[in-house]
Amino acid sequence: MSDFDRTAEYVQHHTEEEGKKQRKTIWVVFWLLLGITGLEVTLGLYWKDFGIAWSFVKWTFILLTLIKAYYIVAYYMHLKHEFKSFIYMALAPYIVLAIYLVIMVLIEAIYINEVDKFL
Amino acid sequence: MAGHSPSIDRKTLWGGGTSPLGVSYGKMMMWFFLVSDALTFSGFLVAYGFMRHRFEEAWPVAEEVFTHFPFLHGDHPLLYVALMTFILIMSSVTMVLAVESGHRMNRKGVILWMALTIVGGLIFLGSQAWEWYHFIHGTEAGAYQLADGTIAQWANEAMTALKLPNGTELMGADLAAAMETATHIQGANLTVNEYGVPLFADFFFFITGFHGTHVFSGVLINFIVFVNVLKGTYEKRGHYEMVEKVGLYWHFVDLVWVFVFTFFYLI
Known part of the structure; x- marks a missing residue:
């Protein structure tokens, strides 16, 4: 590598053990994202049957979306640990x-x- | 984690000779790109929100537009787009697992997870093509565009009344008079849309098209990096940061879809 490429200084490596921990976090976040999506779809399909007001449903969707965005950016894109x-x-x-x-x-x-x- | 120890004091951090933001040049530039790209998407979605509220009454309900599902008959609102969302979340997980394998210098792991990510991306693109096809093709009965530009659909199977966007129905003599100047339309393109205002179709093509282009280029870049992994380029380099960088891009594509899914299909 040339002197100009200093990427190696900032590269993250981790051991087998740390990897195990990280994979656990990854899967927890996955189930969370899947659960929220499932909730959104259920709400989208049946909100009329539940008898909830549309404005409430709408704001619930927006809130759930922001939660999903937070988990993707914070954990999958690793921003939380920067x-x-x-x-x-x-x-x-x-x-x-x-x-x-x-x-x-x-x-x-x-x-x-x-x-x-x-x- | 290297480059992440909070114990470095500010003076050392900002005193030169090190990255004060604690990331490599390449990764920072990927983030800069994603920040600007996200603002572009914000612009699109805000523009969509503007038109939607502007033409609140004439705006079609997405749930009534995208009701098809492969091999199933009848109406299945939201089901297909839920499947697409699931596919994209899955490929996001496989991507982050590839990044994690890279951190352990586990080449086999990177190969496996990246391959699955690419497959997931291709399935998503195929799904989108299918949805576009059905949207452009339209329903069997189609709709009528009246002289004043309003879109009206048949209110019943017997075709005795046309339903207007404001909820009222045209029947009898009114119907016959309206039909003289009405044009039959089927499906949607950039100028007509049988489900409602043409703007809905324009935004649909533009936003999902722009997102789809991102998915496409994401698959392409993933594939290039995948080939490099197979060739052992990153093994020689001593780190898999390139996988991390394409990973950032791929997660961003998933992130955009989260917003498109909510604002286009749910709300």
């Missing part, structure tokens, strides 16, 4: 841009939809 500064680098754009965009754009859309009814 440096704090690195975590902020990855998450700051969404806190600043995406959430702001969602709130602004959706408020505007609902407003235009209302205005249409009076035209």
Whole structure:
């Protein structure tokens, strides 16, 4: 390897024993993701039969999605175990841009939809 | 875990000569790419949300659009897309297991799990092609586009009434008058959509298409890395970080699907 490639310094290796632990975490997260997806599908199919309000179902979906996203990013993409500064680098754009965009754009859309009814 | 000891004080960390973020150049650049790519997808999904709320009344319910399942007759809403989600979650697990095998320098493990990941990706792509085919093909009865652009479907098997998006039904003389200027449409493309507003079809093709392209390139990159694993490139290099990097990309593709699944199919 050339002097310029310093990747090896940051590479993670682990032993057989650590690997066992990690595989356990991986499978726990897998069952969690599968369970949440199953819950989402069941709710999507039968929410009318359960007699729950749609707005409640909708927010449940969004919450479950965010939980799923957290587990994928934190454990499968390993972000939870990176440096704090690195975590902020990855998450700051969404806190600043995406959430702001969602709130602004959706408020505007609902407003235009209302205005249409009076035209 | 190397590069992850929190005991390094800030001065040493930011004093030069080491990566202050504790990751290699390649991995950081993969993350930078994923951050920007995720913002692109956020843009698409927010645009979808805008149009959806803008045309709340005319927007089709995804559950009533994607109801087919291979080898099964009748309506099976959500079942097919649930299967696709399951396939993608499975291939995410096999990918992370490949990364884990790489950390132990277990070449056989990497080969096995990466192969399964590639197979999972290909099955997902096939499923998406199947879904696109059915969406473009449409239902047997199709729908009618009235003179003012509204999409109306037959309210019953006997075809005596057309159901309008606002819930009312056209019957008798009204129906006959409307039918004179109406055009019959079947399936969906970028300009017409038998299930409702054409925008729904546009967003469907665009968002799932963009995601599908990501899956496709993911399979391709996975395959290239897989060949390198077979050739022993990473064994010689002393680490399997390349598997980790494509792993990040692959998980990102799964992550995007989690959001597409919720906002396109569930809500």
